[in-house]
Amino acid sequence: MAGSVGLSQALSYARDLKSLYETSRARERELEQAQERLRHAYAQSRQYAVDLRKTYRRLQHAIFQSLLGLANALEAKDAYTRGHSERVAALARQVALAAGVPPAEADIIAQAGLLHDLGKIGIPEHVLRKAGPLSAEEWTVMRRHPIVGAQIVAPLEFFADGAIIVRHHHERHDGSGYPDGLRGERIPLGSRIVAVADVYDALTSDRPYRPRLSREDTVRQLRAEGGRTLVRLTTLCIQVTDDGAAERAI
Secondary structure, three states: OHHHHHHHHHHHHHHHHHHHHHHHHHHHHHHHHHHHHHHHHHHHHHHHHHHHHHHHHHHHHHHHHHHHHHHHHHHHOOOOOOOHHHHHHHHHHHHHHHOOOOHHHHHHHHHHHHHOOHHHHHOOHHHHOOOOOOOHHHHHHHOOHHHHHHHHHOOOHHHHHHHHHHHOOOOOOOOOOOOOOOOHHHOOHHHHHHHHHHHHHHHOOOEOOEOOOOHHHHHHHHHHHHHHHHOOHHHHHHHHOOOOHHHHHO
């Protein structure tokens, strides 16, 4: 009798244990399924984030291209400055590479060269097109264009370094430049490179107030400025333009 009761209890315990085991396994399977759903949802959200980031970058690059178009349109209004930024960009990249700048950084410098005068969109036409010297008041207005240009491109995250270059491309080694009066090595290298390319192209282009300079006069003026404002980059600029500059300056 006692043995029969003990066996019955053992069987009951076994059934209970089996039921608990099956319940536990069912919960584990549910948990595994929930975790799988979470992993799938996480993978989807990551893919959405990647796609959104790509879309955002494409949008920013589209904006950049629009700004390039705007800069080109601004220059195209004046026969004297048409093509100026493209020439500055090409020369800036050459000087950057000659100075040992990595190609990716040289590309950013060249892009900044394309947009370095974008801020002139905020300068009144009568100041931009004035044939004679600017008055003190007009110079105050003109000297704002690097700030305006930097503000326009600043929202482009991929172009943060380019915005800094645009802001400081009129700074000079001796502190005589603008807008912040930076000196020496405090001026970003990219800004110094765009500055020397800008000066070179200005000297070798016709302007309302003077004809283009000869190669000889351009080199002489660059060297004179080099000791005070643009330092060693003028030498690199003279070197990289040596082959074709003579023909362009005729």
